[in-house]
Amino acid sequence: MDTILGPLYTAVSWIIVQFHKLYSLVFDKDSGWAWGLSIVSLVIVIRIALIPLFVKQIKATRNMQALQPKMKAIQERYKNDRQRQSEEMMKLYKETGTNPFSSCLPILAQSPFFLALYQVLNKIAGGHEVGVLDQTLVDSAREAHIFGAPIAARFMDSGDKVAALGATLTDVRVVTVIMILLMSASQFYTQRQLMTKNVDLSVKTPFMQQQKMLMYIFPIIFAVFGINFPVGVLVYWLTTNVWTFGQQMYIIKRNPTPGSLAYKQRQEKLRAKGKLKEDPAEVQTKKAVEAARANRQQPKRMTKAQRQAAAAQAEAKKAEAKKAAGQKTSLTKDAAVDDQPARAGQQPKKKSGQRKGPQRPKHPSKK
Template sequence: MDTIASLFSFITTPVSWVIVQFHKVYGALFGDDSGWAWGLSIVSLVVLIRICLIPLFVKQIKSTRNMQVLQPKMKAIQERYKNDKQRQSEEMMKLYKETGTNPLSSCLPILAQSPFFFALYHVLSSIASGKKIGAINQDLLDSARQAHIFGAPLAAKFTDSVEKVTSLDASLTDVRIVTAIMIVLMSASQFFTQRQLMTKNVDLTVKTPYMQQQKMLMYIFPVIFAVMGINFPVGVLVYWLTTNVWTMGQQMYVINQNPTPGSKAQDAYLQRVLKSVTAHGQVRGRTRRNTVKAIVAKGPDRNDIERKFITGLGKLGLAAQDDGTVQKSETAAADAEGSQAHKRQQPKRQTKAKRQTAGAAGAKDAESSDAGSKTSLEKQDAPQDDQPKSAGKPASGSSRQAKSGQRKGPQRPKHPSKK
C-alpha cells in the first residue's frame, strides 16, 4: 500500500482538497459530522471527474465509430484468411495502423480514472487509520471517522474485524450488510452497462475483435468488482457505484441519440425519426438531420435498416436530401410502391408439413395422369374396323404412327429394282 500511495501521492492532495471543499458546502446543509455530507462530497467528486473526462469519452466514441466503418473490410479479411488465424490477426493489426484506430479505446475512461480511484482509496484508508493526509487536518479527520452511511462508517470494509469496526462506533453486521448491497449494485450496474452495449448497440452481422473484447468485459468486470469490493472501504464503494451509474446513463444517452449502424438501437432510432417525420412533415433537430444526411451520403452502401428507413420515407411521398432534410417526391413514392409490390410477389416459404402434403398430392396427380395417358394410348392402338376410311387419305392412326423421316400421306410404290 505504501508503494501505491507513493505512486499516486501527486494526486492525493488535490483529491483530498476537492473533498474538503464539497464537504464545506454539504456540511452547512446536513451537519459537518453527517454521513450525507461526506457521502455527497464523494459523489460530487465523481461527477466532477466524469465531466472532466467528457473529451476523452468523445474520443472513445469516435474511435468506436471508426471501428464500425472498418467492419466491412474486417469481414473481408476474416473471409479471406478464415483458415489462417495468425495471418488474419496480422492483417487486422495492419488495418488498425493504417486507419489510426485503437480497438482498446473503450478502456481509456477506466484507465484515466485509476489515479483518482487509488488516491481516494488511500485517503479513506488514512482516515480509517487515524492519519492526516493531504488537505484533511485533525478536525476533519475526526469528523470523517464519525460519519456513517446507513450505519456503516466511510472507512469501514467488509473484511474488517469486530475490534476495528467497534473503534469506529459501528456494528460489524451493519457494515457487512451495507457493503454487500453496494457490491451487488456495483457489479450489477457494470454488467447491465456492458450487456446493453452488446445487445442493442453492436452490429451482430460482423464479428470483430471489438465485439469479443466487449463480451469479455461484460463478464470479467463484474466478477473483478465483486472480488475486490470486499476490500474496498464504504467511501470507495460509494465512488465506484456512482461512476458505474454515470457510465450507464451516459451510454444509454449515446445509444438513444447516436446508435451503431446496423444495430437494434439504430432500427429503434430511425423508427422514432420516421414517426416524427410522419407527424410534422420534416426532420426536426440538428442531430437527426445529420443522421439522415449521413444515410443519404452512403448511397448503395446503406445497410438494411437504413434502406428500410428510406423506403418508409418514400411511402410518405418524401425523399431525403443531401442536407438531411426531406422534400415531397412522387418518384420516391412510386419507387417505394414498386419495391413493396416486388416484395409481395415473392412466394412465401411453406412449412415442412405443407411441402410434404403438396408432394403427395403431386405424386397422386402424376399417377392419375400416367394412367390416363396409358388408357388413351391403348385406345389409339386398338383396331378401328368400325370406322370407315376416307378415300385417298390415310387413317389418322397411321399418320401418328409414321416414323420420323417419312412423308405423310400416300406413299409411292418402290421401284422393283429397289425392293
C-alpha cells in the same frame, strides 16, 4: 507509491474538503451525508472532466466494430504468420485512424483517482493526516457513517477495528454486501444495454463475443474485489457506474450505432415525425420498386378449354418451327453438295447438250 501519488492525494482530498464545506451548511459536518455526498461530487467532477475521453471511446468502439470483418479476414489470411498479421493490423489501424486502446481511456484515466481515494480512505481509517485533511477533518471523517457503516470500514475488517470506528461488524457487512450487489448489477446492465441496443447484430464478429464475455466477467470481478474496498470507495464506484449508465443511455438515444436496434428505433421515430431526410437514391429506388409492383399484372385464370387451346397453339408453333428448321437444313445440304467439287479443286461437270467450247464452222463435205 505515496511519493508518486502524493499530488493526487492532495487533489482528491482538496476536492472532498471543498464539497464538505458546502454540504456542512445543510447537514451536520460529521454526518455521513456531508462526507458521502462529497465523495459523490468528486465522482461528478472527475467524470465531467473525462467527457472528451468518453467521446473518443465511443468513436473508437464504433471504428473497431466497423473494422472487425477486415480484421477477421487478415487473421484468416495470415493465420500462420503472426508477424505479418500484426503488421497488417497496424497498417489497417493507421489507414483508418483507429486506436484500439482508445476504448480504455476513461478507465485508465480514472484509475489514478480511484487509487488515490482508496489510499486517502485508508489513511482516514488509520487516523493519519493525508493531503489537505488535517487531524480535525480526519477525525470527523472517521465518525461519518453511511447507513450505519463508517466510510473507511471494509467487509473484511475485524470486529475490533470496526468497533474502534464506532460501528458493529453486522452493520458494516450488510451495507457493504448491498453496495457490492448494486455496483455489480449497475455494471452488468450498463454492458447489457450496450450489447442489446447499440451493436450492429447483422455482423457477427469476435468483438461482439468479447463484449458479451465482459458483460458477465466484470460484475464478478467487482464483486470479488469489492469486499476489500472501503465503504467510501464503494460509494465512489457505484456512483461512477450509475453515471456511465446514464451517459451511455443518452448517447444511444441521441447518436446510436448504425445498424443497431437503437438506430432502427430512432429512424422510425424520426420518420413518424417527418424529420427524417431520406437519401435521394433510396427514394428513387423505392419509387421504382413501387412502380414495378403497380405495373405488374397478375396472370388471368383460364378455363380448361382455354388451357387446351393454348397448349394446342403452342404445339402448332413448335411444329412450324421444326418444319422451318428442317427446310433450312435441307437447303443448306443441297448448297453444300453443289459447292463440294469447287471446294475440292475440280471443274464442275457440264451437262449433256452443253457445248464444251467454241465450235468451228462446218465445211461442206467433199463429194
